[in-house]
Amino acid sequence: MARYIIYGAGAIGSILGAGLYRTGQDVVLVGRGRHVEAIRRDGLQLRAQGQLRQIKINAVDDLAKLKPKVEDRLVLTVKAQHTADAARTLVSAYLPTTPIVALQNAIRNEEILANRFQCVYGGLVEFSGNFLEPGLVEHTRNNLVAIGKFPQGFDSVADALAADLEKAGFQVERSENVMDIKWWKLVLNTNNALLALLGCWLQKGQSDPEIYSLMADVMEESLGVLRRAGIHPQAPAEFPPLDLAIQKLRAGETSCDYDLPPEERTYPSTWQDLQLKRGSTEVEFLNGEIERLGKEHGVLTPLNSLLLRLVSAMALNRELPGKYSPQEIKSLFEEAKL
The missing domain is CATH 3.40.50.720 (NAD(P)-binding Rossmann-like Domain)
Known part of the structure:
Protein backbone atom coordinates (compact mmCIF):
# COMPACT_ATOMS: atom_id res chain seq x y z
CA MET A 1 0.00 0.00 0.00
CA ASN A 177 -4.28 17.11 -20.44
CA VAL A 178 -4.30 18.22 -16.83
CA MET A 179 -2.21 21.33 -17.52
CA ASP A 180 -5.02 22.75 -19.66
CA ILE A 181 -7.26 22.47 -16.59
CA LYS A 182 -4.60 24.15 -14.46
CA TRP A 183 -4.49 27.07 -16.92
CA TRP A 184 -8.25 27.41 -16.36
CA LYS A 185 -7.67 27.62 -12.62
CA LEU A 186 -4.89 30.17 -13.13
CA VAL A 187 -7.34 32.59 -14.75
CA LEU A 188 -9.65 32.24 -11.75
CA ASN A 189 -6.71 32.70 -9.39
CA THR A 190 -5.74 36.04 -10.93
CA ASN A 191 -8.55 37.47 -8.80
CA ASN A 192 -6.93 36.24 -5.59
CA ALA A 193 -4.86 39.42 -5.53
CA LEU A 194 -7.90 41.63 -6.08
CA LEU A 195 -9.86 40.05 -3.24
CA ALA A 196 -6.85 40.34 -0.93
CA LEU A 197 -6.46 44.05 -1.70
CA LEU A 198 -10.14 44.54 -0.91
CA GLY A 199 -10.06 42.32 2.17
CA CYS A 200 -12.93 40.43 0.63
CA TRP A 201 -14.07 36.82 0.63
CA LEU A 202 -15.10 35.02 -2.56
CA GLN A 203 -18.83 34.78 -1.89
CA LYS A 204 -19.08 38.54 -1.31
CA GLY A 205 -16.95 39.32 -4.35
CA GLN A 206 -19.22 37.26 -6.58
CA SER A 207 -22.31 39.04 -5.20
CA ASP A 208 -21.27 42.70 -4.97
CA PRO A 209 -21.69 44.53 -8.33
CA GLU A 210 -18.82 46.90 -7.57
CA ILE A 211 -16.50 43.94 -7.01
CA TYR A 212 -17.66 41.33 -9.52
CA SER A 213 -17.34 43.80 -12.38
CA LEU A 214 -13.67 44.28 -11.41
CA MET A 215 -13.23 40.51 -11.15
CA ALA A 216 -14.68 40.03 -14.64
CA ASP A 217 -12.26 42.65 -16.03
CA VAL A 218 -9.25 40.84 -14.54
CA MET A 219 -10.36 37.44 -15.86
CA GLU A 220 -11.08 38.88 -19.30
CA GLU A 221 -7.59 40.37 -19.53
CA SER A 222 -6.02 37.10 -18.36
CA LEU A 223 -7.97 34.96 -20.82
CA GLY A 224 -7.09 37.30 -23.68
CA VAL A 225 -3.38 36.84 -22.96
CA LEU A 226 -3.71 33.05 -22.90
CA ARG A 227 -5.51 33.05 -26.23
CA ARG A 228 -2.83 35.24 -27.83
CA ALA A 229 -0.24 32.79 -26.49
CA GLY A 230 -2.07 29.84 -28.08
CA ILE A 231 -3.01 28.34 -24.72
CA HIS A 232 -6.45 26.76 -24.50
CA PRO A 233 -7.61 26.50 -20.88
CA GLN A 234 -10.09 23.72 -20.28
CA ALA A 235 -12.74 23.90 -17.57
CA PRO A 236 -13.44 20.75 -15.53
CA ALA A 237 -16.52 18.88 -16.67
CA GLU A 238 -18.96 20.49 -14.25
CA PHE A 239 -17.79 24.09 -14.80
CA PRO A 240 -18.59 26.49 -17.68
CA PRO A 241 -15.83 27.59 -20.06
CA LEU A 242 -14.10 30.78 -19.05
CA ASP A 243 -15.78 33.11 -21.52
CA LEU A 244 -19.19 31.99 -20.26
CA ALA A 245 -18.01 32.17 -16.64
CA ILE A 246 -16.92 35.79 -17.21
CA GLN A 247 -20.26 36.59 -18.82
CA LYS A 248 -22.16 35.09 -15.87
CA LEU A 249 -19.98 36.90 -13.37
CA ARG A 250 -20.44 40.26 -15.08
CA ALA A 251 -24.21 39.72 -15.22
CA GLY A 252 -24.41 38.98 -11.50
CA GLU A 253 -25.50 35.38 -12.07
CA THR A 254 -22.96 34.06 -9.55
CA SER A 255 -24.50 35.99 -6.66
CA CYS A 256 -25.09 33.99 -3.50
CA ASP A 257 -25.72 34.38 0.21
CA TYR A 258 -22.47 35.91 1.41
CA ASP A 259 -23.50 36.90 4.94
CA LEU A 260 -21.54 34.03 6.44
CA PRO A 261 -19.74 33.58 9.75
CA PRO A 262 -16.04 34.49 9.33
CA GLU A 263 -14.89 30.87 9.61
CA GLU A 264 -17.20 29.81 6.74
CA ARG A 265 -16.06 32.45 4.27
CA THR A 266 -13.80 31.43 1.39
CA TYR A 267 -10.75 33.66 1.50
CA PRO A 268 -8.15 33.21 -1.25
CA SER A 269 -4.68 32.04 -0.33
CA THR A 270 -3.25 35.50 -1.09
CA TRP A 271 -5.57 37.02 1.52
CA GLN A 272 -4.42 34.42 4.04
CA ASP A 273 -0.74 35.12 3.34
CA LEU A 274 -1.25 38.86 3.90
CA GLN A 275 -3.37 38.25 6.99
CA LEU A 276 -0.65 36.08 8.51
CA LYS A 277 2.06 38.60 7.47
CA ARG A 278 4.16 35.89 5.83
CA GLY A 279 6.12 38.33 3.70
CA SER A 280 5.40 36.62 0.38
CA THR A 281 2.46 35.42 -1.70
CA GLU A 282 1.81 33.46 -4.88
CA VAL A 283 1.04 36.63 -6.84
CA GLU A 284 4.28 36.38 -8.86
CA PHE A 285 3.16 32.96 -10.11
CA LEU A 286 -0.44 34.02 -10.82
CA ASN A 287 -0.74 37.62 -12.03
CA GLY A 288 2.99 37.60 -12.72
CA GLU A 289 2.52 34.64 -15.06
CA ILE A 290 -0.02 36.65 -17.07
CA GLU A 291 2.29 39.67 -17.16
CA ARG A 292 5.20 37.56 -18.45
CA LEU A 293 3.08 35.93 -21.14
CA GLY A 294 1.74 39.32 -22.17
CA LYS A 295 5.23 40.72 -22.62
CA GLU A 296 6.27 37.65 -24.58
CA HIS A 297 3.33 37.94 -26.98
CA GLY A 298 2.96 41.70 -27.21
CA VAL A 299 -0.19 42.05 -25.09
CA LEU A 300 -0.57 44.77 -22.49
CA THR A 301 -1.64 43.56 -19.04
CA PRO A 302 -2.35 46.73 -17.07
CA LEU A 303 -4.70 45.11 -14.55
CA ASN A 304 -2.59 42.06 -13.74
CA SER A 305 0.56 44.18 -13.60
CA LEU A 306 -1.10 46.60 -11.18
CA LEU A 307 -2.35 43.78 -8.94
CA LEU A 308 1.12 42.21 -8.96
CA ARG A 309 2.75 45.47 -7.91
CA LEU A 310 0.23 46.35 -5.20
CA VAL A 311 0.14 42.93 -3.53
CA SER A 312 3.92 42.50 -3.71
CA ALA A 313 4.38 45.83 -1.90
CA MET A 314 1.80 44.92 0.76
CA ALA A 315 3.46 41.55 1.38
CA LEU A 316 6.90 43.13 1.66
CA ASN A 317 5.60 45.72 4.14
CA ARG A 318 3.60 43.12 6.11
CA GLU A 319 0.37 45.05 5.50
CA LEU A 320 -2.98 43.44 6.23
CA PRO A 321 -5.57 42.73 3.50
CA GLY A 322 -8.29 45.30 2.90
CA LYS A 323 -6.06 48.32 2.23
CA TYR A 324 -8.17 49.44 -0.74
CA SER A 325 -11.86 50.02 -1.39
CA PRO A 326 -13.63 48.90 -4.60
CA GLN A 327 -13.85 52.55 -5.67
CA GLU A 328 -10.10 53.04 -5.21
CA ILE A 329 -9.30 49.89 -7.17
CA LYS A 330 -11.68 50.94 -9.96
CA SER A 331 -9.89 54.28 -10.23
CA LEU A 332 -6.50 52.59 -10.26
CA PHE A 333 -7.71 50.20 -12.98
CA GLU A 334 -8.90 53.12 -15.09
CA GLU A 335 -5.55 54.90 -14.67
CA ALA A 336 -3.63 51.71 -15.50
CA LYS A 337 -5.50 51.31 -18.79
CA LEU A 338 -4.52 54.80 -20.02
Missing part, protein backbone atom coordinates in the same frame (compact mmCIF):
# COMPACT_ATOMS: atom_id res chain seq x y z
CA ALA A 2 1.23 3.49 -0.85
CA ARG A 3 2.25 5.88 1.90
CA TYR A 4 1.25 9.47 1.12
CA ILE A 5 3.68 12.17 2.21
CA ILE A 6 1.76 15.46 2.18
CA TYR A 7 4.54 18.04 1.98
CA GLY A 8 3.34 21.51 2.93
CA ALA A 9 0.35 20.56 5.04
CA GLY A 10 -1.48 23.83 5.62
CA ALA A 11 -5.23 24.00 5.04
CA ILE A 12 -5.36 22.22 1.66
CA GLY A 13 -2.73 19.61 2.47
CA SER A 14 -4.32 18.84 5.83
CA ILE A 15 -7.77 18.40 4.24
CA LEU A 16 -6.34 16.06 1.60
CA GLY A 17 -4.33 14.09 4.12
CA ALA A 18 -7.26 13.77 6.52
CA GLY A 19 -9.50 12.44 3.77
CA LEU A 20 -6.97 9.81 2.72
CA TYR A 21 -6.19 8.82 6.32
CA ARG A 22 -9.83 8.30 7.22
CA THR A 23 -10.12 5.64 4.49
CA GLY A 24 -7.25 3.63 5.96
CA GLN A 25 -4.37 5.04 3.90
CA ASP A 26 -0.94 5.49 5.45
CA VAL A 27 -0.45 9.28 5.53
CA VAL A 28 2.16 11.62 6.98
CA LEU A 29 1.67 15.38 7.09
CA VAL A 30 4.81 17.50 6.82
CA GLY A 31 4.08 21.03 7.96
CA ARG A 32 5.03 24.07 9.99
CA GLY A 33 6.16 23.64 13.59
CA ARG A 34 3.18 25.01 15.53
CA HIS A 35 0.64 23.25 13.30
CA VAL A 36 2.45 19.95 13.62
CA GLU A 37 2.88 20.40 17.37
CA ALA A 38 -0.88 20.91 17.78
CA ILE A 39 -1.67 17.88 15.59
CA ARG A 40 0.70 15.64 17.52
CA ARG A 41 -0.76 16.82 20.82
CA ASP A 42 -4.52 16.96 20.07
CA GLY A 43 -4.95 15.46 16.61
CA LEU A 44 -5.92 17.37 13.50
CA GLN A 45 -9.15 19.30 14.05
CA LEU A 46 -11.11 19.37 10.77
CA ARG A 47 -14.30 21.40 10.49
CA ALA A 48 -16.55 20.50 7.54
CA GLN A 49 -20.28 20.51 6.86
CA GLY A 50 -21.07 21.78 10.32
CA GLN A 51 -19.12 19.02 12.07
CA LEU A 52 -15.79 19.08 13.88
CA ARG A 53 -13.70 15.92 13.60
CA GLN A 54 -10.57 15.03 15.54
CA ILE A 55 -8.18 12.98 13.44
CA LYS A 56 -5.14 11.31 15.00
CA ILE A 57 -2.90 11.54 11.97
CA ASN A 58 0.89 11.30 11.87
CA ALA A 59 2.67 14.65 11.40
CA VAL A 60 6.27 15.87 11.39
CA ASP A 61 7.84 19.29 11.01
CA ASP A 62 10.97 18.08 9.24
CA LEU A 63 11.32 15.59 6.39
CA ALA A 64 14.54 14.36 8.00
CA LYS A 65 12.41 12.78 10.73
CA LEU A 66 10.96 10.31 8.22
CA LYS A 67 12.59 7.22 6.82
CA PRO A 68 11.77 7.07 3.10
CA LYS A 69 9.96 3.98 1.81
CA VAL A 70 9.85 2.54 -1.69
CA GLU A 71 6.05 2.81 -1.70
CA ASP A 72 6.02 6.52 -0.80
CA ARG A 73 4.01 8.89 -2.99
CA LEU A 74 4.87 12.58 -2.61
CA VAL A 75 2.04 15.11 -2.63
CA LEU A 76 3.23 18.71 -2.82
CA THR A 77 0.87 21.35 -1.39
CA VAL A 78 3.20 24.24 -0.63
CA LYS A 79 2.57 27.68 -2.15
CA ALA A 80 4.12 28.14 -5.59
CA GLN A 81 6.84 30.49 -4.33
CA HIS A 82 8.19 27.64 -2.17
CA THR A 83 8.19 24.90 -4.84
CA ALA A 84 11.86 25.21 -5.81
CA ASP A 85 13.04 24.93 -2.20
CA ALA A 86 10.65 22.02 -1.58
CA ALA A 87 11.95 20.19 -4.64
CA ARG A 88 15.54 20.50 -3.42
CA THR A 89 14.57 19.17 0.01
CA LEU A 90 12.54 16.27 -1.36
CA VAL A 91 15.15 15.12 -3.88
CA SER A 92 17.76 15.04 -1.11
CA ALA A 93 15.70 12.34 0.62
CA TYR A 94 14.02 10.51 -2.27
CA LEU A 95 15.11 8.88 -5.49
CA PRO A 96 14.29 10.79 -8.69
CA THR A 97 12.00 7.90 -9.66
CA THR A 98 9.64 8.58 -6.73
CA PRO A 99 6.20 9.67 -8.01
CA ILE A 100 5.30 13.25 -7.05
CA VAL A 101 2.09 15.19 -7.68
CA ALA A 102 1.75 18.98 -7.52
CA LEU A 103 -1.63 19.77 -6.00
CA GLN A 104 -1.01 23.51 -6.11
CA ASN A 105 -2.11 26.75 -7.72
CA ALA A 106 -0.12 28.11 -10.68
CA ILE A 107 1.31 26.18 -13.62
CA ARG A 108 5.12 26.21 -13.23
CA ASN A 109 5.35 23.83 -10.28
CA GLU A 110 5.37 20.67 -12.40
CA GLU A 111 8.09 22.09 -14.62
CA ILE A 112 10.27 22.81 -11.58
CA LEU A 113 9.68 19.32 -10.19
CA ALA A 114 10.45 17.69 -13.55
CA ASN A 115 13.99 19.07 -13.34
CA ARG A 116 14.58 16.77 -10.36
CA PHE A 117 11.98 13.97 -10.57
CA GLN A 118 11.13 11.60 -13.42
CA CYS A 119 7.51 10.78 -12.52
CA VAL A 120 5.68 14.09 -12.13
CA TYR A 121 1.91 14.51 -12.02
CA GLY A 122 -0.18 17.63 -12.29
CA GLY A 123 -3.11 18.23 -10.00
CA LEU A 124 -5.94 20.71 -9.80
CA VAL A 125 -7.37 21.55 -6.40
CA GLU A 126 -10.85 23.02 -6.82
CA PHE A 127 -11.92 23.09 -3.24
CA SER A 128 -11.34 25.68 -0.54
CA GLY A 129 -10.05 25.55 2.99
CA ASN A 130 -9.17 27.98 5.76
CA PHE A 131 -6.31 27.66 8.20
CA LEU A 132 -8.06 28.84 11.37
CA GLU A 133 -5.27 28.22 13.87
CA PRO A 134 -2.49 25.68 14.41
CA GLY A 135 -4.12 22.25 14.42
CA LEU A 136 -7.51 23.52 13.17
CA VAL A 137 -8.54 23.78 9.50
CA GLU A 138 -11.87 24.14 7.77
CA HIS A 139 -13.09 22.71 4.45
CA THR A 140 -15.44 25.44 3.19
CA ARG A 141 -16.54 24.63 -0.36
CA ASN A 142 -16.31 22.17 -3.28
CA ASN A 143 -14.38 18.90 -3.35
CA LEU A 144 -13.02 18.55 -6.89
CA VAL A 145 -9.52 17.31 -7.70
CA ALA A 146 -8.14 16.70 -11.21
CA ILE A 147 -5.15 14.42 -11.82
CA GLY A 148 -2.97 13.68 -14.84
CA LYS A 149 0.61 12.98 -15.85
CA PHE A 150 2.90 15.91 -16.64
CA PRO A 151 3.10 17.22 -19.30
CA GLN A 152 0.44 14.96 -20.81
CA GLY A 153 -1.02 11.52 -20.38
CA PHE A 154 -2.50 9.33 -17.70
CA ASP A 155 -1.06 6.13 -16.22
CA SER A 156 -1.57 3.54 -13.50
CA VAL A 157 0.06 5.69 -10.79
CA ALA A 158 -2.30 8.58 -11.56
CA ASP A 159 -5.24 6.19 -11.63
CA ALA A 160 -4.32 4.71 -8.24
CA LEU A 161 -4.10 8.20 -6.72
CA ALA A 162 -7.42 9.14 -8.30
CA ALA A 163 -9.05 6.01 -6.89
CA ASP A 164 -7.69 6.69 -3.39
CA LEU A 165 -8.95 10.28 -3.51
CA GLU A 166 -12.38 9.10 -4.62
CA LYS A 167 -12.53 6.70 -1.67
CA ALA A 168 -11.66 9.69 0.52
CA GLY A 169 -14.77 11.49 -0.71
CA PHE A 170 -13.28 13.78 -3.34
CA GLN A 171 -14.74 14.17 -6.79
CA VAL A 172 -11.89 13.31 -9.17
CA GLU A 173 -11.46 14.18 -12.82
CA ARG A 174 -8.95 12.00 -14.66
CA SER A 175 -7.28 14.01 -17.43
CA GLU A 176 -4.87 13.34 -20.27
